[in-house]
Amino acid sequence: MAYIQLPIAEELGREFPGILGPMTFRPETAAPLNKLVNVLLRGESTLSRGEREMIATHVSWRNDCFFCQTIHGAVAAAQLGHDEVLVQKVKTDWEDAKISPKLKALLNIAGKVQLGGKHVTSEDIAAARDLGASDLEIHDTVLIAAVFCMCNRAPQDAGIYRERAALIVEHGYTGVTQAAIATLHH
């Protein structure tokens, strides 16, 4: 259960997952937020869509947002030759991932932004610039990180897992699966 009453997705019998819950609750704020994310992740850029999704995924992993790191990791992989291993590596072990040195320098900046804008140093910026990052790429990296720090804070999914846990504690694993199968036949 979310802390506020969100619209219920009929096909799911509960709220939409992740930030889709708050977005369906408040279309007026969802519209500009989606426009912003469209510009940042899908608009014209010298960074590929896959690279930008990797920045979003890395920041979401740092923020421990299950929904965002999973969906944006999947969107990244879909635009990186379906390389899910690479995307996983970019979350946890990005310094050794097979990505360009420039993207590593941008991920370093994004990671600092996740801690707070003031953690970014002149050396971090100089390193990215030396590897060919433009002002626009640095700006967009910071804004992707900042926007995902906002989006990562919106979902309140833990309640869904607590509800599942309560069912499992009450009925056991077999009972929960049987109950789920039973709903398919009705």
Added chain:
Amino acid sequence: MPHITLPDGLPGITGPLAFRPETARPMRAMAEFLLRGPNTLSSADRESLPPIPRARTIVTSARQVMRQLPLTT
């Protein structure tokens, strides 16, 4: 001093907003709606972090975004 070259004479977030109008547009629209749009909280309350969890979360998050944007050393 900002880390990237921004238009002169624009303090805080206004520099990055002028630098990148494509991202500034939706950010302004969201700030306008959240802080000045129709709401049961007054604009003054919304500008000063209203004591309602959902609104506070959004405004705090938006402020975090704004703070990170000037890219100052």
